[in-house]
Structures are given as structure tokens and as C-alpha cells.
Amino acid sequence: MGRKAKFNEGVIVRKGPGKKAKKTERSNFSKKLDSQHQKHRARKRLQKIKERQDKQKLLSEKKKKLDRIQRKELSKKQTEEESEVESEEDESEEIKILPSKGYSDDNKLWLKPKQKWIVQNENINDDESDDNGEGDSDTEDDHDDVNNEVEDEEEESDDDIEMENGKEELDDEEDSNLKVENLNDLSDDDSDDQDEFDSENEKSDKDVDDLLPIEKQNIKLKKKQAKDQKLADEEMQLNIANQEVFQFPIKESEEEIQSLQDVQQRIREVIAVLTDFKKLRDKTHSRSEYLDILKKDLCTYYSYNEYLMEKFMQLFPHSELLEFLEASEVQRPLTxxxxxxxxxxxxxxxxxxxxxxxxxxxxxxxxxxxxxxxxxxxxxxxxxxxxxxxxxxGASSLLPVMALAPQENERILDMSAAPGGKASHIAAVMKNTGVLFANDINKDRIKAVVGNFHRLGVVNSVITCMDGRKYPDVLKGFDRALLDAPCTGTGVVAKDQSVKTSKDQQDIQRCYNLQRQLLLATIDCVNAKSATGGYIVYSTCSVLPEENEWVIDFALKKRNVKLVDTGLEFGTEGFTSYRQFRFHPTMKLTRRFYPHTHNMDGFFVAKLKKFSNLIPKSADHDEVTEENVENEKK
Incomplete structure (x- = not known):
């Protein structure tokens, strides 16, 4: 087969510890996160340390700079002393030092607060006049700096050294009158004078030298703010003292007022007088005269008729009345x-x-x-x-259905259903179960109900078009019923501005007569023996008590019903008393909503519980129905 090739021959292989012998690094677990307060304190500590280091660095630089300047001045001073000894014999005038007021100590020439030197020279050599002039100007500048604001620190150090040189020259000439002492030898009296002077100038030069530039600016800013605050307080007191008292207008002055700004100003003044009438009134005029002026100006400014404005003035306090009128001028948010x-x-x-x-x-x-x-x-x-x-x-239109609280598989009646917003809400809460009867007397408006039901997918409804006052003769036995009665619309002035001028006493009387009849008919349609219901909800978009509390109080007297809690979490309570009228104590269970407090249309909601199907018979009832028929004919 041949011999094996030795490719690794000559290569030194270094053998080390194996994988098991390798030491793994210690795992660093993240520390628990600090809280926001701890982080803030840590940042503050670091900031203080940095500020302290910067301050120490700045002070060390200052000391080095002062040492260099002092060495230069010492050499300069030695040369000047030699020249002064030579020219001392030729001097014709002596330098006189006038004592400064408030100082009697011997070392006043070189104390830190600069003194004002008056030098009288007549025939002095040019060199001496130049030297003395520099000393005088320096001392005067330093005195001004102490009384005003602290200038740059480098300039101050130069001025101090030059001033000391000038003082040492004078010390050589006036040894008989002046004595030089060390700071350690100062007496207690001298230190007291020094402290008084420092307190007048608020900061000694030594303290000012230690401050950072930003701290100096802070001192200036605080002084300015205190001065501005003092001036503002004085000006406010002056304005209060010079405040004009409202004068009752004369016929000539009424003719002069033409702009709306003048009318608005007079409205505010009259309301201010009425809030503290005993103190601010004009003794020659009664409260009713002030109210007449206020009513006239409000009608002019907000374009209401006098009857409706008088109703609002009786309903709201004067300060709240302006808020209601202003809120009625603005459209409510789209919902x-x-x-x-x-x-x-x-x-x-x-x-x-x-x-x-x-x-x-x-x-x-x-x-x-x-x-x-x-x-x-x-x-x-x-x-x-x-x-x-x-x-x-509208947001307020959701409230009656929430108060009604319909249940599934119930028979529910909506007496005035057009255009179908509340009726479709009832169907949605019922989940298209049971039967919903939607009625309205207007044939044109009933078309809107049909269209909305079709678009929204309501399939459990029966739409009728007939007079609601005759509904009990056709259908009865409903578990629950909702009556959103036709009204004057004083709560929705923002939607319909014609309400301001078109509504009068006859309109209000016609409305609440119709509302009484519709409410009685709605109560008659409901079955008191219903297992789940027997409830009637009455609502209007009006804020007048004639259309709200009066109608409910009438129904409590004419039918076997009682007021129950509406279940609404907000809203103001209904009136139990209004002017000379007194209503049922349970009227506080009703709810009122205003544009200026709840940011929705003015609304009224009441919930009734029927406890008997019997209709009480009385002569008063017959008289009321006859009056209502006559009013309808008119």
C-alpha cells in the first residue's frame, strides 16, 4: 500500500487543557432597577459633586492668577518706592486724607470695602500725578462696584491690587497719622463695622468671589423679581382704591350705548352690584330696576325675547345665567x-x-x-x-333609554319615536327580541323611522302613525313605555336659534297641556301587573319647570304612579320647590342636564313606576281635560 505521508511532521502541536478544564466567566446578573426617586437622587448627587469640582478648579485658577499679578506688582512697587524717595524732597504739596463718615478705626485705608479718597494736587510732577490719578480712579470705581453690582472677577482683583499699592504709598508719607495692622489684630468693633457694611451691600467681596457666575445672575434675578412683585402689589392696591362704582344709567346714557361691548360691560357691572346689593347699590333705585336693566341688556346681547329671558332669570342665579347663555351659543360636540x-x-x-x-x-x-x-x-x-x-x-338622547333599561322579550312602546334614534337604541338593547311599537303622529317624520330601522337592522318593530292621546283605546298592556314629549326646545337653543324669539307664554302653555295628556295616555298603556316592567320614562329637551316638574307632579296626582331612581350616575336633581310652587318630595329622583355643566343639550329625565291599573276618578280631572280641549281648539 505504501507508506503514510507525514504532513504534520515538524509542526509543534501545543496541547492545552480540555474543554472541561476551561473556566467559564462569572455571569453578571443585572441589578434590580432603581426607582424613579433613587435615580433622581443619584443624578442630583453627581451634579453636586461636579459643581463642587468645578468650583474648586475655578478657585485654584483664581489663586494662581492673583499670585502672578501680586509678584508683578511687588516688583513694580519696589521701583516706584525708589523713585518716590528721590522726589520726596521736591514735593510742594502734601496729600491730605479726609476721614470717611462712619469709620474711626486706624486700618480703614486697606479694609475690603473701598473708601473714597480726595486728593488735592496743585504742582505735582507728571509721573506722580499719573500714579495718584490711577489710584483715585481705581478706588472710585471699586466703591461704585460695591454699591451697585459685582463686575467681572478678574477686573476686581486688578483694581484691588492697584488700590493697595496706592494706599501703601500714602502710608509711607502719613506714618504719623495712620497705622497699619494685620487682619488678626483687628478689634471686635472693627469687625462689627465690617459686618454692618456687608449687610447693607448684601454680599461681601469675599462671598462674591466664591460664587459662580450663574449664582451671581440668580441673585440679580431674585432682586428684580422682588422689585417687580412689590410694584405689582402697589399697582393692584391702587387699582382697588380707584375702582369705579357702578352708576345707575340715565335715559340719555342708554341712548349713547350702541356697541355690544358696552352692553356686555354693563351686564357685568349690574351682576356685580346684584351679588352684593346692600353694599354696592344706588339707594335711589330698587332691585327691580336693576333687574329690568339686566333683562333688557341680556335680550339685546343674546337676542332673546323678554318673556323667555325672564324665565331664565327666574330659573338660574345671575352668575350661572351668563354661563348657560354662553354655552347655549356654542354647538355641542358631535356624538x-x-x-x-x-x-x-x-x-x-x-x-x-x-x-x-x-x-x-x-x-x-x-x-x-x-x-x-x-x-x-x-x-x-x-x-x-x-x-x-x-x-x-346627541349624548343627551342616550339617557332616556338608559333610564328605561329595556329587557329582552318585552313589549315596549315609544310614544314619540321620530326620527328613530331612541327606538333603535331600545331595539339594540333588546337584541331584536320581543316587540317594539314605534309611534309618531307626523307622517313625514315617520318615514325617517322606517329608513333608520331598515339601515340599522331593526326587525322586531311595529311602526304606527296615530295620535298618542288615543293610543290607550287601541293598544294596552305594555311592559315599559318611553315618552320623549314634544317641547319648546329651550335646552337645544344651539341647534335651533329660532327658539330665542319664537317661544312665548302661549307656546309654553300649549306644550305642557299636550305633555300632560300624552303622559297620562302613556301611563294608561302600561300594565302595572307586568312581571318585569311597569315603568314609564318621561323626557324633554327643555329646561323650564313648566314642562318638566309640573307635568310629573300632575301625573302623580292623576294616576297611581310613583317616582323611582333613574339609575343615571350624574346630573342635577329636579326641583322640589320653584319660586312659590312646591312639588312632591320625591321629585329629587328626577335628573336635569345643562349645557354649561354637563356639556350636553339641556335635558330632563324622570322614571315612573305604575303600581295600579285603576284610574282615580275626580272632578278636577274632568275640568283639566275640558281646559286642554279648549286650549287645543284655540
Missing amino acids: IRTNSLKTRRRDLAQALINRGVNLDPIGKWSKVGLVVYSSQVPMGATPEYLAGHYIIQ
């Missing part, structure tokens, strides 16, 4: 209701967000509502809308 028969709110929101719609859930109180802030497409023309995944509906 939509998810059709739970076809989709879920989460899926609908995601689909609309993908189409460029900015929206959010309407709140914790609703599981199907969404509020739309902005959209790139019309909300009434999206594929989701056409497919019946949602309906455009």
Missing part, C-alpha cells in the same frame, strides 16, 4: 351611537380612526357612545354609516 346589533364599539372606533376620524369614548356612563372631535370625511357618508354600524345621535 355617535354604536349599533350593537351589527358591530362593537371597539371595532367601529378602529375603523373610523383608519379613515382619519379623531374620536374618544363618550364617558364611563355609556358603553356605546363615541364623541367625534374632527374628521376628514363627513360622518353621515362613511361606508360604516351606510352599513348601519352607527347613528349620529
Whole structure:
């Protein structure tokens, strides 16, 4: 076969430890993450250490610089002393030192606070005048620097050294009058004077030298802020003292006021007077006169008729009245209701967000509502809308159905169903089970109910078109009933501005008479012996008590019903007393909603429980029905 080739011959193979002998590195386990507070403290410690190091470095540089300057000045001083000894015999005038006020110690010439030297020279050589002039100017500049603000530190050190040189020259000439001592030999009196001077200037030069530039700027900023605050307080006190007292307008001044800004200003002034009437009133005029001016100005500014404005003034306090009127001028946010028969709110929101719609859930109180802030497409023309995944509906319109709380497989009546928003909501809660009767007297509006039911997929409904007051003669025995009664619309002024001027006393009287009849008919349609129901929900989009509490109080007297809790988590309680009228104590179970407090249309919701099918007979009932018939004929 031949001999084997030795390819590895001559190659030195180094044999080391095997794999088992190899030592693995120690595993480093990550430390537990620090909390946010610990991280913040650690950063703060590092920052303080860095600031301390920077400060020490800056101080060391200053000392080195001062040492260099002092060495130069010492050599310069020696040469000057030699020249002064030669020229001392030829001097014709002596330098006189005037004592400064407030100082009597012997070492006042070289203390840190600079003194003001007055030098009188008449015939001095050019060299001496130059030297003395430098010393004078330096001392004066240093004195100004102490009284004002601290300048650059390098310039200060130069000025201090030059000033000391000038003082040493004078010390040689005035040895008889002045004595030089060391800092360690200073007496207590001298230190007290020094402390007083330092307190006046707020910072000694030694402290200022130790400060960083940013700390100096901080001192300046605090001084400026304190000064500005003091001026602002003085100005505010001056404005309060000079505040003008409202003067009752004369007929001539009323004619002069033409702009809306003047009217608004007078509205605020009158309301301010009415809030503290005893103190700010004009004794020659009564409260009713102030109220007349306020009513007239509010009608002018907000374009209401006087009757409706008077109703609002009786309903709200004056400060709250302005908030209500302002909120009624602004449109409420656009809200939509998810059709739970076809989709879920989460899926609908995601689909609309993908189409460029900015929206959010309407709140914790609703599981199907969404509020739309902005959209790139019309909300009434999206594929989701056409497919019946949602309906455009006000937030307040969700409340009556939530209070009704329909159950599956029930017979439910919606007495005024058009355009079908609340009725379709009832069908969605029932999950298309049971029977839903949707009624409306207007034939044109009933078409909208048919269209919405078809688009939303409601199949458990029976749509009727007849007068609701005659409904008990046709159908009875419903488990639950909803009456969204026709009203004046004082809670939805933002949607219909014509309400401001078109509604008067006759309209309100006609509305609440119709509402009373419809509510009694709705109660008669409900079966009190129903196993799951026997509930009636009454709602209006009005804020006037005539259409709300008065109607409910009338029904409590005429039918065997009682008020129960609506189950709504928010809203203000209904009135148990209004002006001279007193209502049933359980009226606090009803709920009111306002534009300025709940950011939704003005609304009223009441829930009644029927406990007997018997209708109490009384002469008063017959009289009321006759009056209602006469009003309807008119």
C-alpha cells in the first residue's frame, strides 16, 4: 500500500487543557432597577459633586492668577518706592486724607470695602500725578462696584491690587497719622463695622468671589423679581382704591350705548352690584330696576325675547345665567351611537380612526357612545354609516333609554319615536327580541323611522302613525313605555336659534297641556301587573319647570304612579320647590342636564313606576281635560 505521508511532521502541536478544564466567566446578573426617586437622587448627587469640582478648579485658577499679578506688582512697587524717595524732597504739596463718615478705626485705608479718597494736587510732577490719578480712579470705581453690582472677577482683583499699592504709598508719607495692622489684630468693633457694611451691600467681596457666575445672575434675578412683585402689589392696591362704582344709567346714557361691548360691560357691572346689593347699590333705585336693566341688556346681547329671558332669570342665579347663555351659543360636540346589533364599539372606533376620524369614548356612563372631535370625511357618508354600524345621535338622547333599561322579550312602546334614534337604541338593547311599537303622529317624520330601522337592522318593530292621546283605546298592556314629549326646545337653543324669539307664554302653555295628556295616555298603556316592567320614562329637551316638574307632579296626582331612581350616575336633581310652587318630595329622583355643566343639550329625565291599573276618578280631572280641549281648539 505504501507508506503514510507525514504532513504534520515538524509542526509543534501545543496541547492545552480540555474543554472541561476551561473556566467559564462569572455571569453578571443585572441589578434590580432603581426607582424613579433613587435615580433622581443619584443624578442630583453627581451634579453636586461636579459643581463642587468645578468650583474648586475655578478657585485654584483664581489663586494662581492673583499670585502672578501680586509678584508683578511687588516688583513694580519696589521701583516706584525708589523713585518716590528721590522726589520726596521736591514735593510742594502734601496729600491730605479726609476721614470717611462712619469709620474711626486706624486700618480703614486697606479694609475690603473701598473708601473714597480726595486728593488735592496743585504742582505735582507728571509721573506722580499719573500714579495718584490711577489710584483715585481705581478706588472710585471699586466703591461704585460695591454699591451697585459685582463686575467681572478678574477686573476686581486688578483694581484691588492697584488700590493697595496706592494706599501703601500714602502710608509711607502719613506714618504719623495712620497705622497699619494685620487682619488678626483687628478689634471686635472693627469687625462689627465690617459686618454692618456687608449687610447693607448684601454680599461681601469675599462671598462674591466664591460664587459662580450663574449664582451671581440668580441673585440679580431674585432682586428684580422682588422689585417687580412689590410694584405689582402697589399697582393692584391702587387699582382697588380707584375702582369705579357702578352708576345707575340715565335715559340719555342708554341712548349713547350702541356697541355690544358696552352692553356686555354693563351686564357685568349690574351682576356685580346684584351679588352684593346692600353694599354696592344706588339707594335711589330698587332691585327691580336693576333687574329690568339686566333683562333688557341680556335680550339685546343674546337676542332673546323678554318673556323667555325672564324665565331664565327666574330659573338660574345671575352668575350661572351668563354661563348657560354662553354655552347655549356654542354647538355641542358631535356624538355617535354604536349599533350593537351589527358591530362593537371597539371595532367601529378602529375603523373610523383608519379613515382619519379623531374620536374618544363618550364617558364611563355609556358603553356605546363615541364623541367625534374632527374628521376628514363627513360622518353621515362613511361606508360604516351606510352599513348601519352607527347613528349620529346627541349624548343627551342616550339617557332616556338608559333610564328605561329595556329587557329582552318585552313589549315596549315609544310614544314619540321620530326620527328613530331612541327606538333603535331600545331595539339594540333588546337584541331584536320581543316587540317594539314605534309611534309618531307626523307622517313625514315617520318615514325617517322606517329608513333608520331598515339601515340599522331593526326587525322586531311595529311602526304606527296615530295620535298618542288615543293610543290607550287601541293598544294596552305594555311592559315599559318611553315618552320623549314634544317641547319648546329651550335646552337645544344651539341647534335651533329660532327658539330665542319664537317661544312665548302661549307656546309654553300649549306644550305642557299636550305633555300632560300624552303622559297620562302613556301611563294608561302600561300594565302595572307586568312581571318585569311597569315603568314609564318621561323626557324633554327643555329646561323650564313648566314642562318638566309640573307635568310629573300632575301625573302623580292623576294616576297611581310613583317616582323611582333613574339609575343615571350624574346630573342635577329636579326641583322640589320653584319660586312659590312646591312639588312632591320625591321629585329629587328626577335628573336635569345643562349645557354649561354637563356639556350636553339641556335635558330632563324622570322614571315612573305604575303600581295600579285603576284610574282615580275626580272632578278636577274632568275640568283639566275640558281646559286642554279648549286650549287645543284655540
